[in-house]
Amino acid sequence: MSESNLKSMADLASLCKRRGFLFQSSEIYGGVGGCYDYGPLGIELKKNLQNRWWKAMTYRQDVVGIDSSILMNPTVWKASGHVDGFSDPMVDCKECKNRFRADKIDTSKPCPNCGAKDQFTEPRDFNLMFKTQMGPVEDSSSTVYLRPETAQGIFTNFLNVQSSMRMKLPFGIAQVGKAFRNEITPGNFIFRMREFEQMEMQYFVKPGTQVEAFEKWQEDRLQWHLSNGVRKEKLRWHEHKGNELAHYADRAFDIEYEFPQGWDEMEGIHSRTDFDLGRHEEFSGKSQKYVDQADGNKKYVPYVVETSVGLDRCTLAIMCDAYRKEFEGDKEKERVVLKFDPKVAPIKVAVLPLMKKDGLEEKARNLFKDLQQDYMAEFDVAGSIGKRYRRQDEIGTPYCVTIDYETKDDNTVTIRDRDAMTQERVAMDKVADYLKDKLKF
Numbered sequence: 001m002s003e004s005n006l007k008s009m010a011d012l013a014s015l016c017k018r019r020g021f022l023f024q025s026s027e028i029y030g031g032v033g034g035c036y037d038y039g040p041l042g043i044e045l046k047k048n049l050q051n052r053w054w055k056a057m058t059y060r061q062d063v064v065g066i067d068s069s070i071l072m073n074p075t076v077w078k079a080s081g082h083v084d085g086f087s088d089p090m091v092d093c094k095e096c097k098n099r100f101r102a103d104k105i106d107t108s109k110p111c112p113n114c115g116a117k118d119q120f121t122e123p124r125d126f127n128l129m130f131k132t133q134m135g136p137v138e139d140s141s142s143t144v145y146l147r148p149e150t151a152q153g154i155f156t157n158f159l160n161v162q163s164s165m166r167m168k169l170p171f172g173i174a175q176v177g178k179a180f181r182n183e184i185t186p187g188n189f190i191f192r193m194r195e196f197e198q199m200e201m202q203y204f205v206k207p208g209t210q211v212e213a214f215e216k217w218q219e220d221r222l223q224w225h226l227s228n229g230v231r232k233e234k235l236r237w238h239e240h241k242g243n244e245l246a247h248y249a250d251r252a253f254d255i256e257y258e259f260p261q262g263w264d265e266m267e268g269i270h271s272r273t274d275f276d277l278g279r280h281e282e283f284s285g286k287s288q289k290y291v292d293q294a295d296g297n298k299k300y301v302p303y304v305v306e307t308s309v310g311l312d313r314c315t316l317a318i319m320c321d322a323y324r325k326e327f328e329g330d331k332e333k334e335r336v337v338l339k340f341d342p343k344v345a346p347i348k349v350a351v352l353p354l355m356k357k358d359g360l361e362e363k364a365r366n367l368f369k370d371l372q373q374d375y376m377a378e379f380d381v382a383g384s385i386g387k388r389y390r391r392q393d394e395i396g397t398p399y400c401v402t403i404d405y406e407t408k409d410d411n412t413v414t415i416r417d418r419d420a421m422t423q424e425r426v427a428m429d430k431v432a433d434y435l436k437d438k439l440k441f
């Protein structure tokens with residue numbers, strides 16, 4: 001048996017649509033750029049990842065969670081620098097009118113869309129924030145923004161959380177939520193969207209201790225991605241140097257994944273100094289200082305180490321990584337399989353009666369009802385057993401339980417392993433124990 005990895009994002013996008021992971025938003029109206037809807041299997045996969053992140057981040061003493069609102073006082077975005085500086089350089093092709101990010105294409109080369117030469121406009125800055133109006137009067141004083149990142153809701157709640165939860169430095173605040181960016185060129189499926197979800201954590205530390213915290217979080221975050229089953233050789237570090245480093249940051253590394261389009265950012269870990277809290281202190285006129293009882297009640301604005309990962313991008317990486325095409329000489333035996341780590345797989349077990357008749361379906365339904373108490377399970381009785389296995393392979397279900405005629409005689413079933421495709425005969429009343437052993441995490 002030989003196998004190949006995912007070669008093109010289009011292959012994954014088509015599987016995702018066919019099997020209920022992801023659909024284009026408002027598809028019946030021709031879609032809308034950079035927006036996607038998660039189907040039943042996609043949302044299950046995404047929630048599994050989100051829950052794993054939430055647990056890794058907040059089931060510990062030094063990090064707590066919040067859920068802040070998407071719409072905020074517009075001065076927040078002045079203070080954070082987004083109103084004046086959250087922009088990408090944009091060029092237009094005068095020939096085909098397509099728009100590109102000037103830092104993502106080589107403008108000395110022909111237009112990647114129509115091939116016209118020397119037809120690009122000069123780069124102009126394009127602010128990525130979506131604007132909307134708050135209240136019944138539409139004037140400039142009612143302009144609010146859809147948040148382009150979740151982090152500012154954490155910064156503006158720093159003292160609320162610190163005092164209400166009696167947190168001592170170093171401590172962190174985590175949140176998961178939607179962010180919106182009017183990206184110039186959304187694309188690569190759900191890699192770059194205009195509406196997406198972020199999982200961010202701000203870790204507040206005493207100035208001077210940020211390097212130690214940074215290195216600890218670097219290690220923790222890499223381990224988290226590995227714990228989801230992503231292959232080590234598909235991950236690498238990219239350090240921000242020179243111009244790439246934001247003016248307020250004293251260190252920044254990205255975790256990159258090798259997507260079909262090449263190595264690209266999945267998570268950023270940034271040492272942001274006291275920039276954000278310092279700016280909020282300046283713009284709000286409210287002190288953002290921490291009183292350090294462990295250091296003679298010294299007052300200071302803490303430094304911040306941030307970990308910021310896109311939930312959709314992470315979901316995409318998990319799917320890209322799991323995707324395999326397997327061949328066995330002739331094409332007949334070809335199968336596509338998503339080799340998800342069982343921890344993240346949307347469906348953990350499928351129950352498949354060989355036939356509808358002869359009481360097999362009823363026996364299978366009883367087993368399914370039992371298993372459903374503990375696992376996200378599927379019941380499928382339609383079509384040939386081979387086709388049903390292929391479907392479960394394509395959605396990454398680690399185990400299939402088949403009820404056949406032998407079950408009627410001796411109350412045993414077969415359990416098929418997705419990756420090895422081996423089948424084991426197990427007593428029906430031992431299936432729950434079997435799965436408990438295999439799926440313990």
Ligand code: ATP
Binds near residue numbers: 196
């Ligand atoms: P890029 O350089 O790709 O535009 P960025 O450096 O602006 O990204 P950050 O602001 O650091 O990204 O955002 C943190 C994380 O949020 C990114 O690592 C990514 O996983 C996710 N993210 C950012 N923009 C998008 C988007 N348009 N669609 C999906 N996820 C995104």
